[in-house]
Amino acid sequence: MxxxxxxxxxxxxxxxxxxxxxxxxxxxxxxxxxxxxxxxxxxxxxxxxxxxxxxxxHICYQLYSKNKKLDLFSRIHKDLQPFKNRTILLKDIENISNSCLGCHHIQIIQNKLYIVPRSTVSNYETRSRSVKLLIKHMMDTFSDIPDLDLFFHVGDAVELPKELNDVLFNVPIFAFTKSNTMRRGLRPDALVLMPCFTLWGWPEVRAGRWSKVFQSILNASRQIDYEKRVPKLFWRGADTWKRTWYINTAKQYPNTTDIETMNWVRIIVGLSLSVSNTYTTLEQHCNYKHLLHLEGNTYSSRLKYLLLCGSSVVYDPIEHYEEYWYHLLENGKNVIFVERINNEIAFNKTLQFLQNHENVTKEIGKQGQQLVQNYLNEHAVSCYWRNLLHEYAKLFGYKPTLHPNAIYIDDFILSNLP
Known part of the structure; x- marks a missing residue:
């Protein structure tokens, strides 16, 4: 060995x-x-x-697969199962390249990361660059990554031309989220989940480098004992259709909820930005005993930040969009799952539970925080990427060669390419 x-x-x-x-x-x-x-x-x-x-x-398995019930990597095998009897050939790479024009194309050749520029790629904020930097960070640690071609999409949903959304290609597309109960864009079994861009950083919403935010929220949670936190169910965010019911219903429970819309910017005066008076930092969320997590248009990447507070997190998976690590969530142990939208009686019962079972909710908050510390730290994310790429590379039936337009990752970082 x-x-x-x-x-x-x-x-x-x-x-x-x-x-x-x-x-x-x-x-x-x-x-x-x-x-x-x-x-x-x-x-x-x-x-x-x-x-x-x-x-x-391998050290990654020792660190993150010791508890088989909470095996970080079990999602990898589940996502790749539809492709187990398929072999990726060069013609399949060309097919997916022509079919998913919004996808980013990367290559790993002789343990070096390359970016293949494409004028048609889908870009939003710094998402694509963050994914590429996450992969680079992993490769700076592990020097055993097989040669491969990989396509990933940075949208909340992977949208292909309508006639292609029902196709199971021989090449999976890597994505941030998917739902097995809702269909938007490409069929879910054609997608393989990868770590969200926020696990590198999300500067556009003042959530910078993940490793720093990770520690900052932990520090904030240690500044206030659970017993001294505000005993309300707290939420701030943009008003989308999945959230409107909660925002309106919470007005009837001012003593037990604090749920309001939060706009990042209230007014523009010249070039200066004035922050909304409901703006709340991620660290300030830790002042509350109970935090509500709601999906956005698809998923919401906020869940990990909330769990880090050590407050009990109430999560309504309205359309059941998942990230790669959601299989680690356990109702009543590290999160409180509810399906309460449009059901005020059930919502009221949830509020009563939170108010009357402080010892239980405190322990749930503690376990939720520990989950993120154990399985979403910077090293766990690198391990997930490493193991994901190893399993993905097993599907290849050809030897990838460097694309003529490929750019080495160090040169890419110095460029203005997305």
Whole structure:
């Protein structure tokens, strides 16, 4: 079995003997170059990490598949199941390229990341660049990614020409979200879920680099004990059709809810922007015992931020749009699932439960926070990308070669390409 050895002289070695290597025994953990391994050095939950790169004992599996009930990577196998009996050929890559004109095309060749520019790609804010940087960040940590061609879409839904939305192509399209109960755009079994762009950063809504926001919300949650938080169900956001009922209904429960529309910008005066008086930072959400999570037009990426507060999160999955990690959610353990829209009696019962079972809701909030800490930290996201690409690459029946227009990721970052 091939193992990775990290030595105190800052070198990364490959060794082929079978003797165990305990990374936790290194005396110079802080000298290790790669931050992923610094994380392991500082992780005191295990006395032994075997760093295998060619088996299911890879460090990613050890960190995030120890609890089979909460296996981070089980979604990968579920999403790729429709393609297990298919083989991706070069003609299939050409077909998906012509069919999904809004898709971004990347290549990994000899463990280097390349971007294939396409004038037709769908772009919104910094989403596509964030996905590419997430993949680069993962590849800066792991040097064993197989050669592949990959197409991803950055829209809330993957919209193809109408006659193609029911096609199961030989090549999956990578996307942020999908619903198995609602149909919008491409059929859900043709999509493979990838980490959301917000797990790199979302500067447009003042949620910057995920690793920093992650720590900032955690710090805010530690500043106020659960018992001292405002005992209301809190929500702020844009008014979409899925949210209107909650916004209107909450007006009848002013003592137990604080649910209002929040516009990012209230008025434009010259070039200066005035923030709405209902604007609430992600950190300020931690001042409330109970937080409401509602879908947007499709999904809403806010759930992970809310869970980090350690407050109990009430989630109504109205159209059941999911991100890649939602299978880790457990009703009554780390989140409170409700389906209350247009049902005021049921909504009132939920509010009564929140008010009368503080010990239960406190524990749910604690477990929700722990879920994000364990499975959505920066290193877990890199591990998910790594394992996802390994499984995806197994579908290939041809050897990918570098596209003539491909741009190396370092050159791409220095360009103004999206």
């Amino acid at each position: 091939t193992k990775i050895q990290l030595s105190p002289n800052r070198l990364l070695h490959i060794r082929k003997d079978l003797s165990p290597f305990n990374i936790s025994n290194l005396n110079y953990c802080y000298d290790i170059v790669k931050p992923f391994f610094n994380f392991i050095c500082n992780n005191k939950s295990s006395n032994y990490w075997q760093l295998s790169i060619q088996s299911d004992q």
